[in-house]
Amino acid sequence: MLEFLAAHTALQALIKLTLLVLAFVMPLASLSTWAERRQSAMMQDRLGPNRANIGPIKLWGILHFVADAIKMMFKEDVVPAKVDRFLFALAPVMAIAPVLITFAIIPFGSDLCVGHATEVLKDPSICSAIIPMQVARMDMGLLFYFALASLAVYGTTLAGWASYNKWSLLGGLRASSQMMSYEVTMGLSLMGAFIIYGSLEPQAIVLAQGNNVWNWGLFTQPLGFVIFMTAAIAETKRAPFDLPEGEPELIGYFVEYSGMRFGIFFLAEFIETIFLSAVVTTVFLGGWQVPGLSAEGFSFLPLPHVAVVLIQIVIWTFKILALCWFQLLIRWTLPRFRPDQLMRLGWKQLLPLSLLNIVLTAALSLWRLGGK
Amino acid sequence: MGSTSGHGHGGHDAHGAATASHADSAGGPRKGKVGVRIVGRPDSLEQRLYLPEVLKGLGSTAKHFFANLFARKYTVTVEYPEETVKYPERNRGLHRLMHRETGEVRCVACMLCPTICPAHCITIVAEETGNQNEKRPKIFEIDELRCVVCGLCVEACPCDAIRMDTGVHAPAVDFRGDSILGKIDLLKRGTLSKATQGGVGSDWRDRQPTMKQYDPEPK
Numbered sequence: 001m002l003e004f005l006a007a008h009t010a011l012q013a014l015i016k017l018t019l020l021v022l023a024f025v026m027p028l029a030s031l032s033t034w035a036e037r038r039q040s041a042m043m044q045d046r047l048g049p050n051r052a053n054i055g056p057i058k059l060w061g062i063l064h065f066v067a068d069a070i071k072m073m074f075k076e077d078v079v080p081a082k083v084d085r086f087l088f089a090l091a092p093v094m095a096i097a098p099v100l101i102t103f104a105i106i107p108f109g110s111d112l113c114v115g116h117a118t119e120v121l122k123d124p125s126i127c128s129a130i131i132p133m134q135v136a137r138m139d140m141g142l143l144f145y146f147a148l149a150s151l152a153v154y155g156t157t158l159a160g161w162a163s164y165n166k167w168s169l170l171g172g173l174r175a176s177s178q179m180m181s182y183e184v185t186m187g188l189s190l191m192g193a194f195i196i197y198g199s200l201e202p203q204a205i206v207l208a209q210g211n212n213v214w215n216w217g218l219f220t221q222p223l224g225f226v227i228f229m230t231a232a233i234a235e236t237k238r239a240p241f242d243l244p245e246g247e248p249e250l251i252g253y254f255v256e257y258s259g260m261r262f263g264i265f266f267l268a269e270f271i272e273t274i275f276l277s278a279v280v281t282t283v284f285l286g287g288w289q290v291p292g293l294s295a296e297g298f299s300f301l302p303l304p305h306v307a308v309v310l311i312q313i314v315i316w317t318f319k320i321l322a323l324c325w326f327q328l329l330i331r332w333t334l335p336r337f338r339p340d341q342l343m344r345l346g347w348k349q350l351l352p353l354s355l356l357n358i359v360l361t362a363a364l365s366l367w368r369l370g371g372k
Numbered sequence: 373m374g375s376t377s378g379h380g381h382g383g384h385d386a387h388g389a390a391t392a393s394h395a396d397s398a399g400g401p402r403k404g405k406v407g408v409r410i411v412g413r414p415d416s417l418e419q420r421l422y423l424p425e426v427l428k429g430l431g432s433t434a435k436h437f438f439a440n441l442f443a444r445k446y447t448v449t450v451e452y453p454e455e456t457v458k459y460p461e462r463n464r465g466l467h468r469l470m471h472r473e474t475g476e477v478r479c480v481a482c483m484l485c486p487t488i489c490p491a492h493c494i495t496i497v498a499e500e501t502g503n504q505n506e507k508r509p510k511i512f513e514i515d516e517l518r519c520v521v522c523g524l525c526v527e528a529c530p531c532d533a534i535r536m537d538t539g540v541h542a543p544a545v546d547f548r549g550d551s552i553l554g555k556i557d558l559l560k561r562g563t564l565s566k567a568t569q570g571g572v573g574s575d576w577r578d579r580q581p582t583m584k585q586y587d588p589e590p591k
Contacts, residue, residue, distance in 0.1 A: 047447055047451070
């Protein structure tokens, strides 16, 4: 079975993509809609949605996300009279497709060594065939993410323009200016990590970080971490950078959308936060690496290969969940920036800082190399 | 956060002077000064760096989050259908009509309550009882949709016949007519009242014990 999969890479990729997107990302994104309301409530000394239930099954109100989905599906899909119908329909797809595709580059476990899954793997070179725990392993790696992230701008801008509504147009324009400004910083802030780990490819970055916590990006690139986190939160268009939405004055670029089309924008936003968590995990938190866990298991407890991979996947999931929680914490704590403050922060503070980070990292790396 | 100090910016002094002169011209000399707290720009290095303040804020919300998650430390929510707050003793709920010892309605159809009712929600039609001194209500209806729950009917009643102390909310109804409560409905909630029917007589004041009787040492 595993050998067959290892031989047929296309089928393998399809299964991994299906599992990753349909069994992890989409449920987590829908759950975030509930988690956001519940967590914000807890932070504000309220209880939040805790009542949705199927008979006696209540589960702290988790089922609210099912209720929300059903509601979205059955709501009337209103299309205003003067909208550009083609672009109006295209915009939600343009918003959600890039963020879903980019999950292909995220590694969620070390390579599964086919044929030796139940043994303690002493020597990785005995593997004849591997199943990588990553959908697509491309040398361009994170550049692919930057490319697709810029495509996501079209979704919001098109939505704003096609809606034939001044407020949504303003929202769309704000979104495009904001996302373009912060993309620059986002890309540059990761350069330091690329210099240190010597690769753009996520799996290689994770492998280079190793299972020693002090070698993870959070400690080797603290400045890069803060800058990337800030810029990437701005890229997800959520508070404190939710100017495109701007509830009090604009409602947002999706003001004319209703039903599931609105739901897709909403979901895309949450998927973006999950993806941001995934990237931060990969580059700054050691990806699927578990402190002290090598391919043979822990130093005090040798584990079969498949158990090692499973532990890595579980820990990877926990890292993602923790970062999602952290982003919700930020979203419900900080007040929104003004547009001019946003631009000043992006261009005059974060961009020079990220350049400084590159120079510092390069100088330090050169110094360390020269010392050897 | 918010612990800012007012530094001596030029503009602040001028502003303070303008406020003082305005106060003088408006109301003459005042006893208490109007306190003006000048809040300066957040210009300490820590605040300008923004990040330490962000972390402080995140710490504060995270503290609340975990305290509420594990112990519901700060939440004050009453989860209504399952738990209710205890109403104060004088809470005004649905009306009820009180009984005499015989189980008859205490109401004598004096029309004081429909007269005082600002919402005109009480309808009384009186009938003979055979007793020369009293009438009784043939129809006694309260439209709970019109009722504004002011409690004036209870104040007006000389017979302790109508009360609003049930602690019950007006029920949700499918038809407006269902919210009109008749004499039977109102009597069902009622209980025996021990007040003297018809009052204790106009000379009750004379029958009260005088202060002298209670005086321990009369002088």
